[in-house]
Amino acid sequence: MESSMLSGLNEMQQLAVTTTEGPIRVIAGAGSGKTRALTNRYAYLVNALGIEPSNLLCVTFTNKAAQEMKRRVKKLIGGERDTGYISTYHGFCVRVLREDIHHLFYPKNFLILDTEDQKTILREIYEELQLKINDSKFNRILKKIAEMKMDTGYVYQLMNRTDPIEPEKTEDQDRKILLMYLKKQKRIYGLDFDDLMNFTFVLFKEYKTVLEKWQDHLHYIQVDEFQDSSSKQFELIRLLSQKHKNLFVVGDPDQTIYEWRGADPKFIVHFEKWYPDCQTIFLNQNYRSTPEILDIGNSLIRNNKLRVDKAMFTESPSGLKVIHYHGKSEQEEAKWILTQIKHLVKEKGARLSQIAILYRANYLSRFIEQELIHENIEYAMFGGFKFFERKEIKDALAHLRLLAFGDDLSFLRIVNTPKRQIGKKRIQLLREWAEQEGLTLYETLKKHAQHEQFQRTKAQEFVQAIESLKVKKDEVAVSDLLQDVLQATGYEALIREDGDQDRLDNVMELQRSLVQYEASYGEDLSLEYYLQMLTLYTENDREDDKDSVKLMTIHTAKGLEYPYVFLIGMSENILPNERSLRDRKEYALEEERRLAYVAITRAEKELYLTESEGFTGRGQKKYPSRFIFELDEALFRRIGVMDRNLEEEAKEVIRVARKLQTQPEKEAAYDEGSKVRHPVFGTGVIESIDEKKQVYMVYFEAMEVTRPISWGFKGLSKE
Numbered sequence: 044m045e046s047s048m049l050s051g052l053n054e055m056q057q058l059a060v061t062t063t064e065g066p067i068r069v070i071a072g073a074g075s076g077k078t079r080a081l082t083n084r085y086a087y088l089v090n091a092l093g094i095e096p097s098n099l100l101c102v103t104f105t106n107k108a109a110q111e112m113k114r115r116v117k118k119l120i121g122g123e124r125d126t127g128y129i130s131t132y133h134g135f136c137v138r139v140l141r142e143d144i145h146h147l148f149y150p151k152n153f154l155i156l157d158t159e160d161q162k163t164i165l166r167e168i169y170e171e172l173q174l175k176i177n178d179s180k181f182n183r184i185l186k187k188i189a190e191m192k193m194d195t196g197y198v199y200q201l202m203n204r205t206d207p208i209e210p211e212k213t214e215d216q217d218r219k220i221l222l223m224y225l226k227k228q229k230r231i232y233g234l235d236f237d238d239l240m241n242f243t244f245v246l247f248k249e250y251k252t253v254l255e256k257w258q259d260h261l262h263y264i265q266v267d268e269f270q271d272s273s274s275k276q277f278e279l280i281r282l283l284s285q286k287h288k289n290l291f292v293v294g295d296p297d298q299t300i301y302e303w304r305g306a307d308p309k310f311i312v313h314f315e316k317w318y319p320d321c322q323t324i325f326l327n328q329n330y331r332s333t334p335e336i337l338d339i340g341n342s343l344i345r346n347n348k349l350r351v352d353k354a355m356f357t358e359s360p361s362g363l364k365v366i367h368y369h370g371k372s373e374q375e376e377a378k379w380i381l382t383q384i385k386h387l388v389k390e391k392g393a394r395l396s397q398i399a400i401l402y403r404a405n406y407l408s409r410f411i412e413q414e415l416i417h418e419n420i421e422y423a424m425f426g427g428f429k430f431f432e433r434k435e436i437k438d439a440l441a442h443l444r445l446l447a448f449g450d451d452l453s454f455l456r457i458v459n460t461p462k463r464q465i466g467k468k469r470i471q472l473l474r475e476w477a478e479q480e481g482l483t484l485y486e487t488l489k490k491h492a493q494h495e496q497f498q499r500t501k502a503q504e505f506v507q508a509i510e511s512l513k514v515k516k517d518e519v520a521v522s523d524l525l526q527d528v529l530q531a532t533g534y535e536a537l538i539r540e541d542g543d544q545d546r547l548d549n550v551m552e553l554q555r556s557l558v559q560y561e562a563s564y565g566e567d568l569s570l571e572y573y574l575q576m577l578t579l580y581t582e583n584d585r586e587d588d589k590d591s592v593k594l595m596t597i598h599t600a601k602g603l604e605y606p607y608v609f610l611i612g613m614s615e616n617i618l619p620n621e622r623s624l625r626d627r628k629e630y631a632l633e634e635e636r637r638l639a640y641v642a643i644t645r646a647e648k649e650l651y652l653t654e655s656e657g658f659t660g661r662g663q664k665k666y667p668s669r670f671i672f673e674l675d676e677a678l679f680r681r682i683g684v685m686d687r688n689l690e691e692e693a694k695e696v697i698r699v700a701r702k703l704q705t706q707p708e709k710e711a712a713y714d715e716g717s718k719v720r721h722p723v724f725g726t727g728v729i730e731s732i733d734e735k736k737q738v739y740m741v742y743f744e745a746m747e748v749t750r751p752i753s754w755g756f757k758g759l760s761k762e
């Protein structure tokens with residue numbers, strides 16, 4: 044029995060499987076078989092030690108991972124055993140609450156709310172308050188709700204039956220909305236994702252017997268992807284494992300890619316801080332990749348500081364050197380990749396499904412998709428939409444279509460986006476009139492825009508915007524037309540306000556691709572021709588289970604493996620991503636490097652890193668990513684000529700950027716209590732120093748007030 048749980052495992056994996064007691068940390072490098080170790084350990088506990096699966100909690104990061112783990116475990120322990128305790132954090136909380144939430148005066152059949160449900164509740168509130176509804180406000184309020192729910196305080200408010208929630212008593216509009224939201228949530232006994240966790244915490248805190256019951260119950264706890272745990276998640280696990288202390292965590296600090304969402308690698312890196320008596324096991328044999336690929340990964344990731352060095356090695360046979368391709372333009376990059384793909388299929392017998400194309404952000408798929416379509420190569424997107432199927436792209440193109448063809452479909456798609464008070468009822472009316480008069484919906488609206496039914500709508504503005512551009516449609520470039528129409532109709536403003544950077548990036552990418560297309564087309568591109576070409580491109584329906592190249596973001600690729608991997612768009616500002624760097628500086632740089640590492644370590648046989656010259660969507664000149672320069676040159680082969688000047692320029696740009704990112708925090712020049720002189724306010728005393736805002740709070744004697752004065756203000760001198 045025991046041996047079957049251990050067969051096919053190396054020594055360290057076996058150690059991980061059979062070390063069952065006390066706190067254990069497994070640092071498992073990429074491709075080191077941690078999934079195998081985890082599933083076999085579960086089976087070992089059940090089969091070899093006779094532990095009931097219901098006494099064994101196994102936490103995974105996503106539902107998909109939980110399903111996969113269950114499938115594998117069932118193979119080892121038999122399909123009929125209950126594996127309900129293999130779940131995500133949220134899944135586990137649901138289980139606890141379904142059993143014990145009545146203590147908090149909620150019924151066991153409470154409702155779970157997803158983001159759409161949350162928006163439906165908000166919609167009701169906006170209607171009741173007669174506020175204008177739009178997505179941007181929703182996102183802002185949803186953020187506020189999430190902020191409120193960082194703490195558990197509000198749970199007590201929800202539970203409390205004597206002290207009602209009273210939104211009507213507050214004047215502040217945001218606060219009113221938040222309270223109304225809570226009230227409505229309570230009325231339907233709905234719990235959103237944050238609530239699931241918070242309710243569980245409150246339950247455990249207030250009802251020790253409930254906590255003890257669960258602690259008693261869970262003799263063994265295993266956590267997968269521990270590097271992506273947030274502090275709340277870690278707290279939950281700590282609480283639950285307090286009694287039996289058999290906590291087994293597995294992770295790879297080098298693959299933390301959710302710091303921006305609250306993950307904190309310090310829990311795994313400094314695990315012994317919380318568990319001084321913990322054992323650490325390293326899984327450092329990589330089974331996935333060739334030594335060439337592994338070396339490139341190691342060469343990159345060793346530039347990070349917050350990590351546990353684990354000297355990965357492999358016994359896999361040597362393969363091809365990793366290739367860095369540098370193209371003169373994005374088209375060249377795409378074409379080169381396509382040539383390689385065709386070569387892999389033809390010469391090496393690769394199936395398309397063995398090939399993955401990875402990128403940092405969704406919008407980057409566009410240039411490669413276009414080429415795949417052009418070459419008639421099947422492809423599928425993982426965890427996202429194909430570029431031309433994305434909502435904002437369809438919306439944007441519908442504007443152009445309406446200009447070109449005035450068709451009803453395009454009209455219906457955009458007439459009320461942004462909101463113009465042309466809702467269902469008015470559309471129905473338009474339909475009737477259109478039917479009677481034999482006109483299209485747009486023509487009907489144009490004709491009746493002045494009608495009293497449309498007086499309180501923005502119909503007239505809409506028609507004017509479209510008409511003013513329709514006359515120009517054959518005179519200006521299609522790319523200009525697109526820009527003008529999105530501005531004139533307010534669509535661009537809508538997505539800007541919405542704050543969803545991905546959507547904005549996609550629209551900018553469409554704009555940019557059009558400019559490029561015009562440049563390469565040679566003659567004047569007509570609006571009708573462009574639209575027709577796109578329709579031909581996108582109407583080629585593809586089935587997903589066909590043998591196809593897989594396209595996905597690096598985040599989606601986490602945990603997957605492919606024989607042939609192309610990591611595209613390896614340009615500075617794309618990977619590392621400029622926006623993340625700007626917001627979170629040094630931390631973000633390490634996370635960006637880990638992203639590149641995750642991408643690199645997906646590859647089994649061959650790895651291609653590609654980038655090209657040109658301009659980003661924001662009009663910045665593109666340079667090869669600093670991550671390319673960090674790689675040991677002996678470890679890869681470069682294809683494509685990188686001009687000396689470009690290389691020098693790139694290094695300079697990176698140097699300047701790095702300096703900005705690592706600029707030391709300013710320091711306060713004066714201490715608390717110092718007497719200082721201000722050129723206008725006179726003499727004063729520093730009462731306190733605010734490190735965060737980098738200001739002195741100075742009490743000015745003559746004015747008898749305290750003012751915040753910036754550390755950097757040169758006019759301040761010592762008295």
Ligand SMILES: Nc1ncnc2c1ncn2[C@@H]1O[C@H](COP(=O)(O)OP(=O)(O)OP(=O)(O)O)[C@@H](O)[C@H]1O
Binds near residue numbers: 071076295
């Ligand atoms: N002892 C072993 N002998 C042979 N192959 C193994 C062994 N352990 C794992 N493998 C294989 O190595 C590959 C990587 O394993 P797995 O997917 O579990 O890695 P991982 O640690 O989860 O990787 P990552 O964190 O990078 O996603 C798989 O194809 C797996 O079948």
